[in-house]
Amino acid sequence: MAEEESASRGFQDEFESKARGLGKGKYGKILKTAHTPSREEHKKTMYVTGLGIILIGAVGFAIWWIMTYLPTYF
Numbered sequence: 001m002a003e004e005e006s007a008s009r010g011f012q013d014e015f016e017s018k019a020r021g022l023g024k025g026k027y028g029k030i031l032k033t034a035h036t037p038s039r040e041e042h043k044k045t046m047y048v049t050g051l052g053i054i055l056i057g058a059v060g061f062a063i064w065w066i067m068t069y070l071p072t073y074f
Contacts, residue, residue, distance in 0.1 A: 037045065
């Protein structure tokens with residue numbers, strides 16, 4: 001029982017030491033400047049992402065249609 005407690009204590013100490021240095025490493029500046037997007041920024045991101053998905057789907061459909069129906073004309 002004491003072994004399990006010391007193992008869990010060691011794991012907890014290791015985790016806490018890593019968490020303390022979270023904002024100090026090479027990603028610290030990014031984490032400090034990061035912010036929650038505003039409603040307008042979120043809408044723009046969703047709009048652009050949706051257009052990208054639709055565009056990629058349309059290109060895939062066009063390729064599928066060309067590969068399926070165009071060879072029958074030759």
